[in-house]
Amino acid sequence: MKISILFVDDEKDVIDGYKRMLFSMRKFWDQHFAISGEEALNILAGNNIDVIISDMKMPVMDGTVLLGKVKELYPHILRIILSGHQDEIKIIMTTTLAHQFLLKPCDTNKIKQVVENAFSMRNNLENEKLLSIINGIGQLPTIPELYLEIEELMKFPDVSLDKISKVISRDPSITAKLLQTVNSAFFGLPRRVTNILEALSFLGTNTIKSLILYLQSFTGRNLPAEAITYYENIGNHSLQVAMIAKEIGKYEKQDKQVLDDIYISGILHDIGKLILMQVPDYFGKMIELTTVKKLKSIEAESRLLGVTHEWAGAYLLGIWGLPSTVLEAIAYHHNPSKINTANFSALTAIHVANAFYYFKEESFTEKKPDLDFDYLKNLNLISNLENWWNSTKIYREPIHE
Numbered sequence: 167m168k169i170s171i172l173f174v175d176d177e178k179d180v181i182d183g184y185k186r187m188l189f190s191m192r193k194f195w196d197q198h199f200a201i202s203g204e205e206a207l208n209i210l211a212g213n214n215i216d217v218i219i220s221d222m223k224m225p226v227m228d229g230t231v232l233l234g235k236v237k238e239l240y241p242h243i244l245r246i247i248l249s250g251h252q253d254e255i256k257i258i259m260t261t262t263l264a265h266q267f268l269l270k271p272c273d274t275n276k277i278k279q280v281v282e283n284a285f286s287m288r289n290n291l292e293n294e295k296l297l298s299i300i301n302g303i304g305q306l307p308t309i310p311e312l313y314l315e316i317e318e319l320m321k322f323p324d325v326s327l328d329k330i331s332k333v334i335s336r337d338p339s340i341t342a343k344l345l346q347t348v349n350s351a352f353f354g355l356p357r358r359v360t361n362i363l364e365a366l367s368f369l370g371t372n373t374i375k376s377l378i379l380y381l382q383s384f385t386g387r388n389l390p391a392e393a394i395t396y397y398e399n400i401g402n403h404s405l406q407v408a409m410i411a412k413e414i415g416k417y418e419k420q421d422k423q424v425l426d427d428i429y430i431s432g433i434l435h436d437i438g439k440l441i442l443m444q445v446p447d448y449f450g451k452m453i454e455l456t457t458v459k460k461l462k463s464i465e466a467e468s469r470l471l472g473v474t475h476e477w478a479g480a481y482l483l484g485i486w487g488l489p490s491t492v493l494e495a496i497a498y499h500h501n502p503s504k505i506n507t508a509n510f511s512a513l514t515a516i517h518v519a520n521a522f523y524y525f526k527e528e529s530f531t532e533k534k535p536d537l538d539f540d541y542l543k544n545l546n547l548i549s550n551l552e553n554w555w556n557s558t559k560i561y562r563e564p565i566h567e
């Protein structure tokens with residue numbers, strides 16, 4: 167399916183530049199161009215647009231007003247801001263107007279990469295259903311601003327932990343939640359940490375960054391009382407899966423990059439459940455099917471919605487710009503053999519860790535119900551299972567505060 171993109175910029179030269187640069191992409195993208203907000207709205211009304219990439223500063227209707235309208239009228243459209251000023255981007259990051267931000271001048275490759283990454287999962291999806299569900303929910307949550315700020319800082323190789331800790335500490339509620347989480351028995355820190363700087367030096371910036379994404383997606387929403395426990399359970403499960411999976415990665419001597427991907431994939435692997443929860447009239451029925459009728463969550467999801475949480479999650483994270491290794495791990499965590507892979511990856515670790523989590527027996531047997539044996543056999547990893555099982559024991563125990 168072709169992706170349909172609308173570029174908006176009041177400078178004709180910039181628009182002509184896009185046209186030239188993106189000429190070769192016409193096979194894959196339907197391209198539309200507008201030189202004002204009004205023109206953009208007309209194009210939106212007459213076409214099925216998937217992505218809007220808009221300038222900020224425009225006369226009459228500026229980018230923020232335009233994107234505000236798009237958000238309201240076409241909530242499913244991916245909104246990208248392209249701005250010449252870092253400061254403008256910082257301001258817009260505090261709103262939910264855009265899903266992604268690009269700094270001018272922005273080369274074609276960067277645009278291609280962002281759009282393709284955002285949509286890499288879409289071709290594999292039962293599009294129509296998922297998109298209509300996402301339309302029904304209304305808003306796709308935007309990526310937490312603090313996360314983006316830390317990502318920006320980490321682009322400077324010599325950024326100090328002190329600087330990162332100051333940025334995080336500006337937000338008292340996330341600071342409190344972070345300290346509470348890292349001090350839980352879970353992380354097994356040698357002593358109680360009392361500030362973000364200590365937390366960063368014990369656990370590393372990447373872990374803290376993932377935790378911020380996790381804490382900001384899993385808490386602080388207005389949820390009905392009965393949904394809060396469910397929400398928290400997913401949070402605890404995800405944290406535990408992340409730890410088990412990372413341990414498996416360490417056992418397999420994976421490098422730091424892969425271990426980071428594993429950790430963040432673990433933390434976010436079930437985030438799709440939170441998206442689906444927002445579908446009207448769904449939550450109660452899903453709880454009934456999974457608790458009373460004992461259906462697995464993916465069975466309940468496909469029965470009720472025709473779409474499952476792995477895909478909803480991968481879709482959202484694609485829009486947030488997470489790397490394809492993470493998207494793959496999330497999209498296939500229940501059925502890894504559905505994708506052709508030859509090597510151990512974040513997907514392997516998440517799939518196995520998730521299955522281990524649900525397997526509560528003390529002793530190891532190979533026949534764990536949720537494991538995809540064909541997949542593990544293909545990767546020649548069946549014989550490693552027992553070692554993984556033994557080396558992750560401490561993380562599989564229930565957490566006691």
Ligand SMILES: [Fe+2]
Pocket residue numbers: 435436475476499500
């Ligand atoms: Fe899952």
Ligand SMILES: [Fe+2]
Pocket residue numbers: 403407435436520
């Ligand atoms: Fe899970």
